[in-house]
Amino acid sequence: MGNKKNSSWSAIWPPAAVLAALLLFWQSAVSLGWVQAWRIPAPIAVVQEAIAIWPRLMMHAGYTLQLTLIGFGGGAAAGFVLAALLHLLPGVRRGVYPLFVLSQNVPIVILGPIMTMLFGYGLLPKVLLVIMVCFFPVVVAMLSGLSHADPALRHYLQMIGAGKWTLFWRLELPGSLVHLFSGLKIAVSYSVVSAVFAELLAPKNGLGGFMVLSSRGFMPERSFAAALLIIIVSLLLFGLIVWCERFVVKWRPKAEGGSSHA
Amino acid sequence: MLDVKGISKSFGAGSTAKEVLSGLSLSVADGEFVSLIGPSGSGKSTLFSLIGGLQTPSSGRIAVGGEDITGKTGHIAYMPQQASLLPWRTVSGNIELALRIAGHGDKASIKATAQKWLEAVGLGEYCNAYPHVLSGGMAQRVSFLRALLSPQPLMLLDEPFGALDALTRLQMQQWLLSIWEKHRRSVLLITHSIEEALQLSDRVLVLSASPGTIVDEIIVPFERPRREDLWTDNRWSELKGRIYNGLQGAGGGV
Structure with missing residues:
Protein backbone atom coordinates (compact mmCIF):
# COMPACT_ATOMS: atom_id res chain seq x y z
CA MET A 1 0.00 0.00 0.00
CA GLY A 2 2.70 2.43 1.08
CA ASN A 3 4.71 1.38 -1.91
CA LYS A 4 1.85 2.16 -4.26
CA LYS A 5 1.37 5.59 -2.72
CA ASN A 6 5.06 6.30 -3.18
CA SER A 7 4.96 5.25 -6.82
CA SER A 8 1.94 7.42 -7.64
CA TRP A 9 3.62 10.36 -5.88
CA SER A 10 6.79 9.79 -7.88
CA ALA A 11 4.67 9.77 -11.04
CA ILE A 12 2.94 13.03 -10.13
CA TRP A 13 5.71 15.32 -8.88
CA PRO A 14 7.92 15.60 -12.01
CA PRO A 15 5.16 16.92 -14.32
CA ALA A 16 3.81 19.04 -11.46
CA ALA A 17 7.21 20.62 -10.95
CA VAL A 18 7.57 21.33 -14.69
CA LEU A 19 4.10 22.87 -14.76
CA ALA A 20 4.89 25.07 -11.75
CA ALA A 21 8.16 26.17 -13.39
CA LEU A 22 6.31 27.05 -16.61
CA LEU A 23 3.71 29.09 -14.68
CA LEU A 24 6.47 30.87 -12.79
CA PHE A 25 8.27 31.65 -16.04
CA TRP A 26 5.06 32.92 -17.61
CA GLN A 27 4.23 35.09 -14.61
CA SER A 28 7.74 36.59 -14.49
CA ALA A 29 7.76 37.12 -18.26
CA VAL A 30 4.70 39.36 -17.89
CA SER A 31 5.74 40.97 -14.59
CA LEU A 32 9.21 41.83 -15.92
CA GLY A 33 7.65 43.31 -19.03
CA TRP A 34 9.10 40.85 -21.60
CA VAL A 35 5.63 40.59 -23.13
CA GLN A 36 2.81 43.13 -22.99
CA ALA A 37 0.04 42.18 -20.60
CA TRP A 38 -2.65 43.12 -23.17
CA ARG A 39 -1.22 40.49 -25.50
CA ILE A 40 -0.63 37.66 -23.04
CA PRO A 41 -2.10 38.15 -19.57
CA ALA A 42 -0.26 36.91 -16.47
CA PRO A 43 -1.57 33.76 -14.76
CA ILE A 44 -2.38 35.68 -11.58
CA ALA A 45 -4.36 38.26 -13.57
CA VAL A 46 -6.31 35.45 -15.27
CA VAL A 47 -7.21 33.92 -11.91
CA GLN A 48 -8.21 37.35 -10.50
CA GLU A 49 -10.42 38.00 -13.52
CA ALA A 50 -11.97 34.53 -13.23
CA ILE A 51 -12.87 35.22 -9.58
CA ALA A 52 -14.29 38.63 -10.47
CA ILE A 53 -16.64 37.28 -13.16
CA TRP A 54 -17.23 33.89 -11.50
CA PRO A 55 -21.06 33.83 -11.74
CA ARG A 56 -20.99 34.62 -15.47
CA LEU A 57 -18.28 32.07 -16.10
CA MET A 58 -20.31 29.45 -14.27
CA MET A 59 -23.42 30.27 -16.27
CA HIS A 60 -21.53 29.83 -19.54
CA ALA A 61 -19.81 26.70 -18.26
CA GLY A 62 -23.29 25.36 -17.44
CA TYR A 63 -24.40 25.90 -21.05
CA THR A 64 -21.29 24.23 -22.41
CA LEU A 65 -21.59 21.32 -20.03
CA GLN A 66 -25.25 20.84 -20.94
CA LEU A 67 -24.48 20.86 -24.66
CA THR A 68 -21.52 18.51 -24.19
CA LEU A 69 -23.43 16.02 -22.06
CA ILE A 70 -26.53 15.89 -24.28
CA GLY A 71 -24.38 15.53 -27.40
CA PHE A 72 -22.02 13.00 -25.85
CA GLY A 73 -24.86 10.97 -24.34
CA GLY A 74 -26.82 10.99 -27.58
CA GLY A 75 -23.78 10.20 -29.72
CA ALA A 76 -22.55 7.42 -27.44
CA ALA A 77 -26.01 5.84 -27.17
CA ALA A 78 -26.55 6.02 -30.95
CA GLY A 79 -23.08 4.61 -31.54
CA PHE A 80 -23.66 1.76 -29.10
CA VAL A 81 -27.00 0.77 -30.63
CA LEU A 82 -25.76 1.06 -34.21
CA ALA A 83 -22.64 -1.01 -33.45
CA ALA A 84 -24.81 -3.76 -31.93
CA LEU A 85 -27.18 -3.68 -34.94
CA LEU A 86 -24.38 -3.78 -37.50
CA HIS A 87 -22.78 -6.62 -35.61
CA LEU A 88 -25.98 -8.66 -35.52
CA LEU A 89 -26.72 -7.94 -39.21
CA PRO A 90 -23.43 -8.76 -40.97
CA GLY A 91 -24.99 -8.20 -44.41
CA VAL A 92 -25.90 -4.62 -43.56
CA ARG A 93 -22.50 -4.15 -41.95
CA ARG A 94 -20.71 -5.09 -45.16
CA GLY A 95 -22.64 -2.39 -47.00
CA VAL A 96 -22.56 0.36 -44.40
CA TYR A 97 -19.32 0.01 -42.46
CA PRO A 98 -16.87 0.96 -45.26
CA LEU A 99 -18.87 4.16 -45.73
CA PHE A 100 -18.56 4.93 -42.02
CA VAL A 101 -14.81 4.51 -42.19
CA LEU A 102 -14.65 6.77 -45.26
CA SER A 103 -16.83 9.41 -43.61
CA GLN A 104 -14.46 9.43 -40.63
CA ASN A 105 -11.92 11.13 -42.87
CA VAL A 106 -14.24 14.12 -43.18
CA PRO A 107 -13.53 16.47 -40.25
CA ILE A 108 -17.02 16.65 -38.80
CA VAL A 109 -16.52 20.18 -37.51
CA ILE A 110 -16.57 21.52 -41.07
CA LEU A 111 -20.24 20.57 -41.07
CA GLY A 112 -20.79 23.17 -38.35
CA PRO A 113 -21.67 26.09 -40.63
CA ILE A 114 -23.96 23.82 -42.69
CA MET A 115 -25.79 22.69 -39.53
CA THR A 116 -26.23 26.32 -38.53
CA MET A 117 -27.57 27.11 -41.99
CA LEU A 118 -30.06 24.23 -41.82
CA PHE A 119 -31.20 24.46 -38.22
CA GLY A 120 -30.54 28.04 -37.14
CA TYR A 121 -28.82 29.29 -34.03
CA GLY A 122 -30.58 27.33 -31.29
CA LEU A 123 -29.43 24.32 -29.29
CA LEU A 124 -30.44 21.76 -31.96
CA PRO A 125 -27.68 22.28 -34.57
CA LYS A 126 -25.04 22.35 -31.84
CA VAL A 127 -26.29 19.16 -30.24
CA LEU A 128 -26.42 17.47 -33.64
CA LEU A 129 -22.84 18.46 -34.32
CA VAL A 130 -21.60 17.07 -31.00
CA ILE A 131 -23.61 13.88 -31.53
CA MET A 132 -22.04 13.36 -34.94
CA VAL A 133 -18.56 13.90 -33.58
CA CYS A 134 -19.04 11.48 -30.64
CA PHE A 135 -20.82 8.85 -32.66
CA PHE A 136 -17.97 7.55 -34.80
CA PRO A 137 -15.32 6.66 -32.23
CA VAL A 138 -17.94 4.75 -30.25
CA VAL A 139 -19.23 2.79 -33.27
CA VAL A 140 -15.75 1.90 -34.45
CA ALA A 141 -14.41 0.86 -31.03
CA MET A 142 -17.55 -1.07 -30.11
CA LEU A 143 -17.73 -2.93 -33.43
CA SER A 144 -14.11 -3.91 -33.18
CA GLY A 145 -14.74 -5.18 -29.65
CA LEU A 146 -17.84 -7.13 -30.70
CA SER A 147 -16.08 -8.87 -33.55
CA HIS A 148 -12.92 -9.73 -31.62
CA ALA A 149 -14.43 -12.03 -29.03
CA ASP A 150 -12.01 -14.70 -27.78
CA PRO A 151 -12.31 -17.64 -30.25
CA ALA A 152 -11.60 -20.21 -27.52
CA LEU A 153 -14.48 -18.89 -25.41
CA ARG A 154 -16.73 -18.80 -28.49
CA HIS A 155 -15.86 -22.39 -29.33
CA TYR A 156 -16.55 -23.51 -25.77
CA LEU A 157 -19.93 -21.76 -25.61
CA GLN A 158 -20.98 -23.13 -29.00
CA MET A 159 -19.97 -26.65 -27.98
CA ILE A 160 -22.24 -26.53 -24.94
CA GLY A 161 -25.12 -25.29 -27.09
CA ALA A 162 -25.09 -21.48 -26.94
CA GLY A 163 -26.99 -19.84 -29.81
CA LYS A 164 -26.44 -16.49 -31.51
CA TRP A 165 -28.23 -14.48 -28.82
CA THR A 166 -26.51 -16.20 -25.92
CA LEU A 167 -23.16 -15.58 -27.61
CA PHE A 168 -24.06 -11.92 -28.03
CA TRP A 169 -25.23 -11.30 -24.46
CA ARG A 170 -22.80 -13.53 -22.61
CA LEU A 171 -19.64 -13.24 -24.70
CA GLU A 172 -19.53 -10.50 -27.32
CA LEU A 173 -21.20 -7.69 -25.42
CA PRO A 174 -19.33 -8.06 -22.10
CA GLY A 175 -16.10 -8.66 -24.02
CA SER A 176 -16.53 -5.42 -25.96
CA LEU A 177 -16.95 -3.20 -22.88
CA VAL A 178 -13.22 -2.50 -22.64
CA HIS A 179 -13.26 -1.40 -26.28
CA LEU A 180 -16.42 0.63 -25.69
CA PHE A 181 -14.70 2.59 -22.95
CA SER A 182 -11.67 3.34 -25.09
CA GLY A 183 -14.14 4.72 -27.66
CA LEU A 184 -15.97 6.70 -24.97
CA LYS A 185 -12.71 8.26 -23.77
CA ILE A 186 -11.95 9.53 -27.27
CA ALA A 187 -15.55 10.65 -27.75
CA VAL A 188 -15.72 12.59 -24.48
CA SER A 189 -12.61 14.59 -25.33
CA TYR A 190 -13.99 15.29 -28.81
CA SER A 191 -17.36 16.24 -27.37
CA VAL A 192 -15.95 19.21 -25.40
CA VAL A 193 -13.92 20.44 -28.38
CA SER A 194 -16.88 20.17 -30.74
CA ALA A 195 -19.27 21.80 -28.26
CA VAL A 196 -16.93 24.78 -27.90
CA PHE A 197 -16.55 24.94 -31.67
CA ALA A 198 -20.33 24.87 -32.13
CA GLU A 199 -20.62 27.77 -29.67
CA LEU A 200 -18.09 29.80 -31.66
CA LEU A 201 -20.50 29.69 -34.60
CA ALA A 202 -23.32 31.26 -32.61
CA PRO A 203 -21.54 33.04 -29.76
CA LYS A 204 -24.42 33.84 -27.46
CA ASN A 205 -24.12 31.31 -24.66
CA GLY A 206 -21.43 28.92 -23.52
CA LEU A 207 -17.71 29.14 -22.86
CA GLY A 208 -16.81 29.01 -26.55
CA GLY A 209 -18.98 32.01 -27.29
CA PHE A 210 -17.80 33.85 -24.19
CA MET A 211 -14.20 33.22 -25.19
CA VAL A 212 -14.56 34.53 -28.73
CA LEU A 213 -16.54 37.60 -27.62
CA SER A 214 -13.96 38.37 -24.91
CA SER A 215 -11.09 38.20 -27.37
CA ARG A 216 -12.95 40.42 -29.83
CA GLY A 217 -13.50 42.85 -26.96
CA PHE A 218 -9.78 42.88 -26.10
CA MET A 219 -10.25 41.22 -22.74
CA PRO A 220 -7.50 38.63 -22.88
CA GLU A 221 -7.83 37.71 -19.18
CA ARG A 222 -11.43 36.63 -19.82
CA SER A 223 -10.47 34.61 -22.90
CA PHE A 224 -7.77 32.83 -20.94
CA ALA A 225 -10.10 32.23 -17.99
CA ALA A 226 -12.68 30.68 -20.34
CA ALA A 227 -10.01 28.55 -22.00
CA LEU A 228 -8.83 27.36 -18.59
CA LEU A 229 -12.35 26.39 -17.63
CA ILE A 230 -12.83 24.48 -20.92
CA ILE A 231 -9.69 22.47 -20.15
CA ILE A 232 -10.96 21.75 -16.63
CA VAL A 233 -14.38 20.61 -17.93
CA SER A 234 -12.68 18.34 -20.46
CA LEU A 235 -10.40 16.78 -17.83
CA LEU A 236 -13.29 16.26 -15.41
CA LEU A 237 -15.42 14.50 -18.02
CA PHE A 238 -12.50 12.30 -19.03
CA GLY A 239 -11.94 11.45 -15.37
CA LEU A 240 -15.63 10.60 -15.04
CA ILE A 241 -15.37 8.07 -17.88
CA VAL A 242 -12.23 6.51 -16.37
CA TRP A 243 -14.03 6.25 -13.04
CA CYS A 244 -17.08 4.63 -14.67
CA GLU A 245 -14.79 2.17 -16.45
CA ARG A 246 -13.23 1.07 -13.17
CA PHE A 247 -16.72 0.59 -11.79
CA VAL A 248 -18.08 -1.37 -14.79
CA VAL A 249 -14.98 -3.33 -15.87
CA LYS A 250 -14.04 -4.60 -12.44
CA TRP A 251 -12.96 -8.10 -13.46
CA ARG A 252 -9.59 -7.06 -14.83
CA PRO A 253 -6.37 -7.60 -12.91
CA LYS A 254 -5.37 -4.46 -10.98
CA ALA A 255 -2.08 -3.97 -12.85
CA GLU A 256 -3.89 -3.76 -16.18
CA GLY A 257 -6.56 -1.41 -14.89
CA GLY A 258 -3.93 1.01 -13.64
CA SER A 259 -2.22 1.46 -16.99
CA SER A 260 -5.35 1.36 -19.14
CA HIS A 261 -5.10 4.92 -20.41
CA ALA A 262 -1.33 5.09 -20.61
CA MET B 1 -24.61 -43.86 -24.36
CA LEU B 2 -22.65 -42.39 -27.28
CA ASP B 3 -22.81 -44.12 -30.64
CA VAL B 4 -20.73 -42.83 -33.52
CA LYS B 5 -21.45 -44.88 -36.64
CA GLY B 6 -19.33 -44.76 -39.79
CA ILE B 7 -18.40 -41.09 -39.60
CA SER B 8 -16.49 -39.60 -42.52
CA LYS B 9 -15.57 -35.96 -42.89
CA SER B 10 -13.90 -34.23 -45.81
CA PHE B 11 -12.98 -30.58 -46.21
CA GLY B 12 -12.92 -28.95 -49.61
CA ALA B 13 -14.37 -30.40 -52.79
CA GLY B 14 -13.29 -32.15 -55.97
CA SER B 15 -9.63 -32.99 -56.45
CA THR B 16 -8.50 -30.76 -53.55
CA ALA B 17 -10.81 -32.47 -51.05
CA LYS B 18 -9.03 -33.75 -47.95
CA GLU B 19 -10.53 -36.58 -45.98
CA VAL B 20 -9.93 -36.03 -42.26
CA LEU B 21 -11.98 -38.89 -40.83
CA SER B 22 -12.81 -42.06 -42.66
CA GLY B 23 -15.54 -44.49 -41.62
CA LEU B 24 -14.88 -44.00 -37.93
CA SER B 25 -17.11 -45.79 -35.44
CA LEU B 26 -16.90 -45.76 -31.67
CA SER B 27 -19.14 -46.02 -28.68
CA VAL B 28 -19.07 -45.04 -25.03
CA ALA B 29 -21.19 -47.03 -22.59
CA ASP B 30 -23.08 -45.54 -19.63
CA GLY B 31 -20.57 -44.49 -16.98
CA GLU B 32 -17.61 -45.57 -19.11
CA PHE B 33 -14.37 -43.60 -19.43
CA VAL B 34 -12.95 -43.86 -22.95
CA SER B 35 -9.74 -42.20 -24.18
CA LEU B 36 -8.89 -41.33 -27.74
CA ILE B 37 -5.19 -41.13 -28.52
CA GLY B 38 -3.72 -40.33 -31.89
CA PRO B 39 -0.98 -38.48 -33.73
CA SER B 40 -1.40 -34.84 -34.76
CA GLY B 41 -3.61 -34.61 -37.80
CA SER B 42 -5.70 -37.65 -36.92
CA GLY B 43 -8.83 -35.51 -36.84
CA LYS B 44 -9.45 -35.66 -33.08
CA SER B 45 -10.61 -32.05 -32.88
CA THR B 46 -12.79 -32.51 -35.94
CA LEU B 47 -14.38 -35.54 -34.29
CA PHE B 48 -15.23 -33.46 -31.21
CA SER B 49 -16.69 -30.67 -33.34
CA LEU B 50 -18.85 -33.30 -35.05
CA ILE B 51 -20.05 -34.83 -31.77
CA GLY B 52 -20.62 -31.33 -30.39
CA GLY B 53 -22.74 -30.54 -33.43
CA LEU B 54 -20.67 -27.58 -34.66
CA GLN B 55 -20.04 -29.41 -37.92
CA THR B 56 -21.96 -32.08 -39.79
CA PRO B 57 -20.27 -35.24 -41.04
CA SER B 58 -20.01 -35.99 -44.77
CA SER B 59 -21.55 -39.35 -43.94
CA GLY B 60 -22.46 -41.35 -40.84
CA ARG B 61 -24.58 -40.78 -37.73
CA ILE B 62 -24.03 -39.72 -34.15
CA ALA B 63 -26.45 -40.63 -31.37
CA VAL B 64 -26.50 -39.92 -27.65
CA GLY B 65 -28.77 -42.08 -25.48
CA GLY B 66 -30.48 -43.39 -28.62
CA GLU B 67 -31.35 -39.90 -29.89
CA ASP B 68 -29.83 -38.79 -33.20
CA ILE B 69 -27.79 -35.63 -32.51
CA THR B 70 -25.94 -35.38 -35.84
CA GLY B 71 -25.38 -31.65 -36.42
CA LYS B 72 -27.21 -30.63 -33.22
CA THR B 73 -25.49 -28.66 -30.47
CA GLY B 74 -26.16 -28.67 -26.74
CA HIS B 75 -26.14 -32.41 -26.11
CA ILE B 76 -22.75 -32.70 -24.49
CA ALA B 77 -20.87 -31.28 -21.53
CA TYR B 78 -17.48 -29.99 -22.62
CA MET B 79 -14.11 -29.31 -21.05
CA PRO B 80 -11.68 -27.65 -23.48
CA GLN B 81 -7.89 -27.51 -23.31
CA GLN B 82 -7.92 -23.88 -22.15
CA ALA B 83 -10.14 -23.46 -19.11
CA SER B 84 -12.28 -20.97 -21.11
CA LEU B 85 -13.79 -19.25 -18.09
CA LEU B 86 -15.49 -15.96 -18.96
CA PRO B 87 -13.27 -13.32 -17.32
CA TRP B 88 -16.22 -11.07 -16.40
CA ARG B 89 -18.11 -13.74 -14.50
CA THR B 90 -17.13 -14.96 -11.08
CA VAL B 91 -15.93 -18.54 -10.62
CA SER B 92 -19.36 -19.54 -9.38
CA GLY B 93 -21.03 -17.43 -12.09
CA ASN B 94 -19.16 -19.34 -14.80
CA ILE B 95 -20.49 -22.66 -13.53
CA GLU B 96 -24.00 -21.23 -13.20
CA LEU B 97 -23.94 -19.90 -16.78
CA ALA B 98 -23.00 -23.32 -18.21
CA LEU B 99 -25.91 -24.92 -16.34
CA ARG B 100 -28.29 -22.23 -17.55
CA ILE B 101 -27.23 -22.58 -21.17
CA ALA B 102 -27.80 -26.32 -20.74
CA GLY B 103 -31.39 -25.49 -19.86
CA HIS B 104 -31.44 -25.42 -16.05
CA GLY B 105 -34.10 -22.91 -15.07
CA ASP B 106 -33.85 -22.64 -11.31
CA LYS B 107 -31.29 -19.90 -10.58
CA ALA B 108 -31.22 -20.36 -6.82
CA SER B 109 -30.68 -24.10 -6.92
CA ILE B 110 -27.85 -23.95 -9.49
CA LYS B 111 -26.14 -21.27 -7.42
CA ALA B 112 -26.36 -23.46 -4.34
CA THR B 113 -25.07 -26.47 -6.29
CA ALA B 114 -22.12 -24.54 -7.70
CA GLN B 115 -21.13 -23.23 -4.28
CA LYS B 116 -21.51 -26.58 -2.59
CA TRP B 117 -19.23 -28.25 -5.14
CA LEU B 118 -16.65 -25.47 -5.12
CA GLU B 119 -16.42 -25.88 -1.37
CA ALA B 120 -16.22 -29.66 -1.70
CA VAL B 121 -13.14 -29.39 -3.95
CA GLY B 122 -11.47 -26.76 -1.77
CA LEU B 123 -12.22 -23.75 -3.97
CA GLY B 124 -14.94 -22.33 -1.72
CA PRO B 131 -11.04 -16.15 -12.85
CA HIS B 132 -7.83 -14.13 -13.35
CA VAL B 133 -6.82 -14.84 -9.74
CA LEU B 134 -6.88 -18.62 -10.30
CA SER B 135 -3.77 -20.66 -11.14
CA GLY B 136 -3.85 -22.82 -14.28
CA GLY B 137 -4.63 -25.94 -12.25
CA MET B 138 -7.40 -24.25 -10.27
CA ALA B 139 -8.97 -22.88 -13.45
CA GLN B 140 -9.03 -26.39 -14.92
CA ARG B 141 -10.67 -27.71 -11.75
CA VAL B 142 -13.42 -25.14 -12.17
CA SER B 143 -13.68 -26.04 -15.85
CA PHE B 144 -14.03 -29.74 -14.99
CA LEU B 145 -16.64 -29.03 -12.30
CA ARG B 146 -18.58 -26.94 -14.80
CA ALA B 147 -18.71 -29.89 -17.19
CA LEU B 148 -19.44 -32.42 -14.44
CA LEU B 149 -22.37 -30.41 -13.06
CA SER B 150 -23.92 -29.82 -16.49
CA PRO B 151 -26.98 -32.00 -16.96
CA GLN B 152 -25.87 -33.58 -20.26
CA PRO B 153 -24.96 -37.24 -19.63
CA LEU B 154 -21.87 -37.29 -21.90
CA MET B 155 -18.68 -35.36 -21.12
CA LEU B 156 -16.14 -34.52 -23.81
CA LEU B 157 -12.70 -33.69 -22.39
CA ASP B 158 -10.43 -32.14 -25.02
CA GLU B 159 -6.80 -32.50 -23.86
CA PRO B 160 -7.86 -30.94 -20.57
CA PHE B 161 -4.42 -31.01 -18.95
CA GLY B 162 -2.32 -30.43 -22.07
CA ALA B 163 -1.35 -26.90 -21.08
CA LEU B 164 -0.31 -27.71 -17.50
CA ASP B 165 3.17 -28.51 -16.21
CA ALA B 166 4.01 -32.18 -15.61
CA LEU B 167 3.56 -32.16 -11.82
CA THR B 168 0.26 -30.25 -11.88
CA ARG B 169 -0.86 -32.59 -14.62
CA LEU B 170 -0.28 -35.67 -12.45
CA GLN B 171 -2.09 -34.06 -9.52
CA MET B 172 -5.00 -33.11 -11.76
CA GLN B 173 -5.29 -36.65 -13.10
CA GLN B 174 -5.51 -38.02 -9.55
CA TRP B 175 -7.98 -35.32 -8.59
CA LEU B 176 -10.18 -36.00 -11.62
CA LEU B 177 -10.11 -39.75 -10.93
CA SER B 178 -11.06 -39.28 -7.28
CA ILE B 179 -14.13 -37.26 -8.26
CA TRP B 180 -15.10 -39.27 -11.31
CA GLU B 181 -14.90 -42.62 -9.51
CA LYS B 182 -17.47 -41.33 -7.02
CA HIS B 183 -19.66 -39.58 -9.60
CA ARG B 184 -19.48 -41.71 -12.69
CA ARG B 185 -20.38 -40.13 -16.01
CA SER B 186 -19.79 -41.20 -19.58
CA VAL B 187 -16.53 -39.60 -20.66
CA LEU B 188 -14.72 -39.33 -23.97
CA LEU B 189 -11.21 -37.92 -23.46
CA ILE B 190 -8.76 -36.73 -26.11
CA THR B 191 -5.16 -36.93 -24.98
CA HIS B 192 -1.61 -36.99 -26.30
CA SER B 193 -0.32 -38.80 -23.23
CA ILE B 194 -0.23 -42.61 -23.18
CA GLU B 195 0.18 -42.59 -19.39
CA GLU B 196 -2.82 -40.31 -18.94
CA ALA B 197 -4.96 -42.55 -21.14
CA LEU B 198 -3.96 -45.70 -19.20
CA GLN B 199 -4.27 -44.04 -15.80
CA LEU B 200 -7.78 -42.71 -16.34
CA SER B 201 -9.72 -44.83 -18.78
CA ASP B 202 -11.60 -48.09 -19.06
CA ARG B 203 -10.83 -48.28 -22.75
CA VAL B 204 -8.24 -46.63 -25.02
CA LEU B 205 -8.86 -46.11 -28.73
CA VAL B 206 -5.81 -45.53 -30.95
CA LEU B 207 -6.40 -43.32 -33.97
CA SER B 208 -4.38 -43.29 -37.20
CA ALA B 209 -3.20 -40.16 -39.00
CA SER B 210 -5.20 -38.63 -41.81
CA PRO B 211 -7.67 -39.86 -42.64
CA GLY B 212 -8.37 -40.76 -39.02
CA THR B 213 -9.68 -44.18 -38.29
CA ILE B 214 -9.43 -46.47 -35.27
CA VAL B 215 -6.49 -48.88 -35.52
CA ASP B 216 -6.44 -50.42 -32.03
CA GLU B 217 -8.65 -50.79 -28.99
CA ILE B 218 -7.25 -51.56 -25.56
CA ILE B 219 -9.40 -52.59 -22.64
CA VAL B 220 -7.53 -51.29 -19.60
CA PRO B 221 -7.47 -54.10 -17.03
CA PHE B 222 -6.57 -52.16 -13.85
CA GLU B 223 -9.18 -52.32 -11.10
CA ARG B 224 -10.90 -49.22 -9.72
CA PRO B 225 -10.31 -47.21 -7.71
CA ARG B 226 -7.04 -46.90 -9.59
CA ARG B 227 -3.79 -47.02 -7.62
CA GLU B 228 -1.42 -44.09 -7.99
CA ASP B 229 1.57 -46.36 -8.68
CA LEU B 230 0.14 -48.24 -11.63
CA TRP B 231 3.50 -48.06 -13.37
CA THR B 232 4.83 -50.70 -10.96
CA ASP B 233 2.35 -53.16 -12.51
CA ASN B 234 3.88 -55.43 -15.20
CA ARG B 235 0.94 -54.89 -17.52
CA TRP B 236 1.56 -51.09 -17.50
CA SER B 237 4.68 -51.15 -19.66
CA GLU B 238 3.25 -53.87 -21.87
CA LEU B 239 0.15 -51.78 -22.63
CA LYS B 240 2.25 -48.65 -23.01
CA GLY B 241 4.36 -50.47 -25.58
CA ARG B 242 1.30 -51.66 -27.44
CA ILE B 243 -0.21 -48.15 -27.67
CA TYR B 244 3.18 -46.71 -28.65
CA ASN B 245 3.53 -49.23 -31.46
CA GLY B 246 -0.01 -48.55 -32.56
CA LEU B 247 0.76 -44.85 -32.81
CA GLN B 248 4.01 -45.50 -34.70
CA GLY B 249 2.18 -47.68 -37.17
CA ALA B 250 -0.53 -45.05 -37.39
CA GLY B 251 1.92 -42.66 -38.95
CA GLY B 252 3.92 -40.19 -36.93
CA GLY B 253 4.90 -39.52 -33.34
CA VAL B 254 2.60 -38.51 -30.54
Missing part, protein backbone atom coordinates in the same frame (compact mmCIF):
# COMPACT_ATOMS: atom_id res chain seq x y z
CA GLU B 125 -13.01 -19.12 -1.03
CA TYR B 126 -12.87 -18.40 -4.79
CA CYS B 127 -16.65 -18.61 -5.32
CA ASN B 128 -17.03 -14.88 -5.86
CA ALA B 129 -13.55 -14.21 -7.24
CA TYR B 130 -12.90 -13.45 -10.91
